[in-house]
Amino acid sequence: MECQEKIEVSVFTDVNKELFIKEIYPLRKPAVLKGVPLGPCLEKWTVEYLAAKGGNLEVKVHVSSVPQMDFLHKNFVYRTLPFDQFVQRAAAEEHEEFFISKNESYYLRSLGEDARKEPADLRKQFPELAQDFWIPPFFEPEQFFSSVFRISSAGLQLWTHYDVMDNLLAQVTGRKRVVLYSPQEALHLYLSGDKSEVLDVDAPDLERYPNFVKACRHECVLEPGDLLFIPALWFHNTLALQFGIGVNVFWRHLPPDSYDKKDPYGNKDPVVAARALQALERALGALDELPAEYRDFYARRMVQRIQSRAYSHQK
Ligand SMILES: O=C(O)CCC(=O)C(=O)O
Secondary structure, rough: OOOOOOOOOEOOOOOOHHHHHHHHHHHHOEEEEEEOOOOOOOHHHOOOHHHHOOOEEEEEEEOOOOOOOOOOOOOOEEEEHHHHHHHHHHHOOOOOOOOOOOOOOEEOOOOOOOOOOOOOOOOOOOOOHOOOOOOOOOHHHHHHEEEEEEEOOOOOOEEEEEOEEEEEEEEEEEOEEEEEHHHHHHHHOOOEEEEEEOOOOOOOOOOHHHHHHHHHHEEEEEEOOOOEEEOOOEEEEEEEOOOOOEEEEOOOOOOHHHHOOOOOOOOOOOOOHHHHHHHHHHHHHHOOOOHHHHHHHHHHHHHHHHHHHHHOOOO
16 A cells, blocks of 8 residues: 655654663654764864865765766766865865766765775774764763764765665754665665665656555754764665755674674674575576476465564564
């Protein structure tokens, strides 16, 4: 059935650690948190200041001729720029120097020193700027996984995806719309790995993706100083309404051994889930040995078994 309602993400004001841990975190639902002290970044992080303090560290950025970035069909290129130049370009609408076109859009998701091994940590890659951003003390220090710059041109829209860590997305400057879908909507989002194939969440191609209308949309607009709690596995799609600077902090919700050790992005499925998915592929390979009529019958039985044994929600 089509989902009729658009659900506004709940907003909590004057959130402190106790309120977060007792009232918000256990719900495992997204929440906008207002009034959490984020440090001097809120006043200081102008383009000029960021360029001066961030220096000329080389950063790998996404560059696209259209603002709606599509990871699955790769409508963007990766380019390297000194951080100071990148910030200046991302803040401008037209560029004298460009890679593809003078109106190209930019997006930075900062990376660790060795991007294939190490998660991003502002304190290591941008020590001077990191002092200006106070990580909210809503989890134990040993649960910390990464802190990531998210800097986007105005209009930049990032594809719908999920991460496997709990996440606080801090909006430091600029406004950003975020659309979210609960993990129970997975069957309606046409997933390819951790990403949805439905690129345009506002005008989806319903001939290709008819079940998308069944997915209930949660939505909020983040203002500078807001934090968005995105629980692990919640799908999110962001749209920068203005040039904006964000930082997101991922932390481990599950015991440390649950996570893939070689996952600098925080988006690889937990080891046990990855094992289950591999076992499913093996089971599907076994079904391939049957004639179509039998394969169909046993596949339906497997679906039913999975539903009755492992689903904890009806949707
Ligand atoms: O804010 C953005 O641009 C994307 C944020 C995001 O994907 C995340 O925090 O996981």
